[in-house]
């Protein structure tokens with residue numbers, strides 16, 4: 513399993529094991545390689561996601577599966593009570609630890625983004641805190 517940065521894994525020890533979307537991701541990539549999906553259909557990162565990837569994403573050493581030119585960036589979003597409706601983009605271990613310590617449970621989502629070709633995919637979701 514690829515390491516999740518920003519302490520997301522550490523933060524959720526003792527809570528649900530989360531959902532891994534790798535199989536769906538592979539199916540999407542396979543459909544693209546088979547010509548069933550166009551590059552525009554799978555490389556559709558919206559402007560805000562692109563911006564979050566640039567300013568609050570963490571770099572990975574995994575190459576983009578589509579353009580094979582750029583390393584992927586991971587953006588972690590957390591949704592929950594008393595957080596912005598569009599989610600909070602978590603940028604530090606400290607912030608993640610604070611969310612994990614709250615009584616109310618939040619949901620964390622890890623999205624991988626290529627800032628070059630705009631490939632993006634939700635790779636994991638997990639409960640945090642609560």
Ligand SMILES: [Zn+2]
Pocket residue numbers: 576577578579580581582626627628629630631
């Ligand atoms: Zn790419």
